[in-house]
Amino acid sequence: MAVRRRTRRRAPLVKRWCGCSPTSTGLANVERVSLPPRRGCARAARRYEPDSEEPRRSMRSSYIRVVLIWLVVLAALYVLQTSFS
Amino acid sequence: MHPIDWFIVGAYLIWIVWDGLRLTKRSSEVEGYFLGSRNLPWWAVGLSVMATQLSAITMIGTTGQGYTDGMRFLQFYYALPIAMIILSVTLVPFFHNAKIFTAYEYLEQRFDAKTRAFTSLLFLLSRSMSLGVVISAPAVVLAVVLGFSVTGTVLLIAIPTAIYTMFGGVQAVTWTDVKQMVLIVAGLAAAVVVLVTGLPSGIGLGGAMRLAGATGRLQTFDFSFDLTNQYTFWSGTIAALFLFCSYFGTDQSQVQRYLTTRSVDEARGSLLMSAYWKIPLQALVLLVGVLLFVFYLFVPAPMLFNRTHEDALRRGPRAAEYAALEQRFEGATASRAAAARVMTAADGAGDAAAMTAARQALRDREVEIRAVRAEALALVRQTTGDASYNDVNYVFPTFIVTQMPVGVVGLLIAAILAAAMSTISGELASLSTATVIDFYRRFYRPAGTDAHILAVSRFATGFWGIFASVVAVWAAELGSLIEVVNRFGSFFYGSILGVFILAVGGRYATANGAFVGLLAGMTAVAWAAAFTPVAFLWHNVIGAVAVVVVGLAVSVAERRVRAVPPR
Numbered sequence A: 001m002a003v004r005r006r007t008r009r010r011a012p013l014v015k016r017w018c019g020c021s022p023t024s025t026g027l028a029n030v031e032r033v034s035l036p037p038r039r040g041c042a043r044a045a046r047r048y049e050p051d052s053e054e055p056r057r058s059m060r061s062s063y064i065r066v067v068l069i070w071l072v073v074l075a076a077l078y079v080l081q082t083s084f085s
Numbered sequence B: 001m002h003p004i005d006w007f008i009v010g011a012y013l014i015w016i017v018w019d020g021l022r023l024t025k026r027s028s029e030v031e032g033y034f035l036g037s038r039n040l041p042w043w044a045v046g047l048s049v050m051a052t053q054l055s056a057i058t059m060i061g062t063t064g065q066g067y068t069d070g071m072r073f074l075q076f077y078y079a080l081p082i083a084m085i086i087l088s089v090t091l092v093p094f095f096h097n098a099k100i101f102t103a104y105e106y107l108e109q110r111f112d113a114k115t116r117a118f119t120s121l122l123f124l125l126s127r128s129m130s131l132g133v134v135i136s137a138p139a140v141v142l143a144v145v146l147g148f149s150v151t152g153t154v155l156l157i158a159i160p161t162a163i164y165t166m167f168g169g170v171q172a173v174t175w176t177d178v179k180q181m182v183l184i185v186a187g188l189a190a191a192v193v194v195l196v197t198g199l200p201s202g203i204g205l206g207g208a209m210r211l212a213g214a215t216g217r218l219q220t221f222d223f224s225f226d227l228t229n230q231y232t233f234w235s236g237t238i239a240a241l242f243l244f245c246s247y248f249g250t251d252q253s254q255v256q257r258y259l260t261t262r263s264v265d266e267a268r269g270s271l272l273m274s275a276y277w278k279i280p281l282q283a284l285v286l287l288v289g290v291l292l293f294v295f296y297l298f299v300p301a302p303m304l305f306n307r308t309h310e311d312a313l314r315r316g317p318r319a320a321e322y323a324a325l326e327q328r329f330e331g332a333t334a335s336r337a338a339a340a341r342v343m344t345a346a347d348g349a350g351d352a353a354a355m356t357a358a359r360q361a362l363r364d365r366e367v368e369i370r371a372v373r374a375e376a377l378a379l380v381r382q383t384t385g386d387a388s389y390n391d392v393n394y395v396f397p398t399f400i401v402t403q404m405p406v407g408v409v410g411l412l413i414a415a416i417l418a419a420a421m422s423t424i425s426g427e428l429a430s431l432s433t434a435t436v437i438d439f440y441r442r443f444y445r446p447a448g449t450d451a452h453i454l455a456v457s458r459f460a461t462g463f464w465g466i467f468a469s470v471v472a473v474w475a476a477e478l479g480s481l482i483e484v485v486n487r488f489g490s491f492f493y494g495s496i497l498g499v500f501i502l503a504v505g506g507r508y509a510t511a512n513g514a515f516v517g518l519l520a521g522m523t524a525v526a527w528a529a530a531f532t533p534v535a536f537l538w539h540n541v542i543g544a545v546a547v548v549v550v551g552l553a554v555s556v557a558e559r560r561v562r563a564v565p566p567r
Helices: A002-010 A014-019 A024-032 A042-047 A053-084 B003-022 B030-038 B042-053 B056-069 B071-077 B080-089 B091-098 B103-110 B113-146 B150-197 B205-214 B233-250 B252-258 B264-298 B307-315 B319-349 B352-384 B392-403 B408-444 B450-476 B481-488 B490-504 B511-531 B536-562
Strands: none
Touching: A053 B080, A053 B205, A053 B264, B003 B150, B003 B408, B030 B150, B030 B408, B030 B450, B042 B150, B042 B252, B042 B264, B042 B408, B056 B071, B056 B113, B056 B264, B056 B392, B056 B408, B071 B233, B071 B264, B080 B091, B080 B233, B080 B264, B091 B103, B091 B252, B091 B264, B091 B490, B103 B113, B103 B252, B103 B408, B103 B490, B113 B150, B113 B252, B113 B392, B113 B408, B113 B450, B113 B490, B113 B511, B150 B252, B150 B264, B150 B392, B150 B408, B150 B450, B205 B264, B205 B319, B205 B352, B233 B252, B233 B490, B233 B536, B252 B264, B252 B408, B264 B319, B264 B392, B307 B319, B307 B352, B319 B352, B392 B408, B408 B450, B490 B511, B490 B536, B511 B536
16 A cells, blocks of 8 residues: 555656656556656666657647747738838 | 746746656766767757857847837748758768768868867857857846846856756757747747737738838848848848858867767758748747737837936936936827827728828838937936947847736746757857867867866866856946957958868868968958958958968969978
């Protein structure tokens, strides 16, 4: 009972996993975060996936969003200039 | 200033130091001190990057530019979002995956120690000098406006910042930057509200925009291709692209921030925050300046915004000349106010013909006022001997202390101090990191313990704080030479970017090629600055192109002579 409580308390703390927590819940967190493992943490290293496809796709859509918003802002500034001059 | 305003400023200074020191306990390891254990959230890092870039010079100088020239300075930032995408795709993954502390450390991994040491040295030279100017510029203005000595104002800004940066490291810098950014935006928003509500009845934000537009102050696009003009669409999108790639991609004060994030994508997210918000934020700063112009259409404006010079001229041998100029100025401003009222009334009545006539009258009076102000400024230059004197930086602070209500004055002065401190803290942290990691630990104590390196780092932060304060006091007396010091950094930006392009652009460039290219790039920029009228933004393009061309040529020659395999 006491062990389970400790496991629950540790689970959300991402930085604890690389301290090689022996609990399975602690290691499960490793799969959700893309942090590189610290040196000497063999178990974490096995489960570390540096760049999954999903974040890469989301970055691509972020870049497209930046360009679209940039064009909208420039267009708005041009309208501001022409309509008030 | 009212005691309530002094209380707000004092409370801000005490709170920000306490808040920074509160984070000291998390900075007991070298990685924690310099890189926040690479565990800071992307949004905090993104805000910190923006806060570092938004200095007190932006708060007081850019609002002044908005007052005199309008919004055309905004073109300078048009390339920033594109630069952020380029960096997110190219340099950010290289830096993040290399597990480095400084951007220049990567150059040793790719080339050799001398390239790393030389680029880091260039960074230390340019950043430490520009840090002095970053402290000096607002200190000179605040000293006049608040009635302090320049040295006292420099210390008021530098000491609290150095204390929390020394003990809190990059975590203190980042979290105080977040709060300072909130304070800066709140201050700017308060200024807009006070300015709009301070306009005569019947003139809202729309009316103010029409008046500003009539005098060309809403011009945000200039498509003329003129290499000698700093602010055109082309210099803002082509030349500034090189500047921003260099500043955000190779300057330790920026690179250090996104190295503190948890992953490559979080680092990219922190940079993209600037891509989304930098242009709107800069537009807000310039809008404050434009609204200041509209405000002073209806409220008597001082001919010169620096009271010190005004008093000196009134008491000096050319007092009669100055009084005549003042008389002309008062007449022209009264006529301009009348034209502005007629234009607003014609706009309300929908009378297009009257509107056109009033707009022309407003423009004519504006030209007259500019001419009188130019004569007054020339008089100051002749009297003081300061050839590049301008009072642009005094416009906003003068408005704050003479026109704003009690409480808002304190908020705005605290916001200007916050803008200065957020820039200074980030730069102090980066100077300390480059000094300790690229020189002390690299060449003197490679096996130093964390405790030892931390102690040296704190000493280095304190040293750079004192050095920058001395430069700031010295720069305050330099007058026109401040501009020279300020442009010192722009001599290197393009060239350093060129070295990083060679580093990540392929395996062909050799260490000697990169080093010779760097020297060639700096020589090319020095030549362009000395013998051509090309605006300094284009120096970044010249430097980067020269480094890449010469660097590759030397690499080709070296490989042929020595048969060096690609790395």
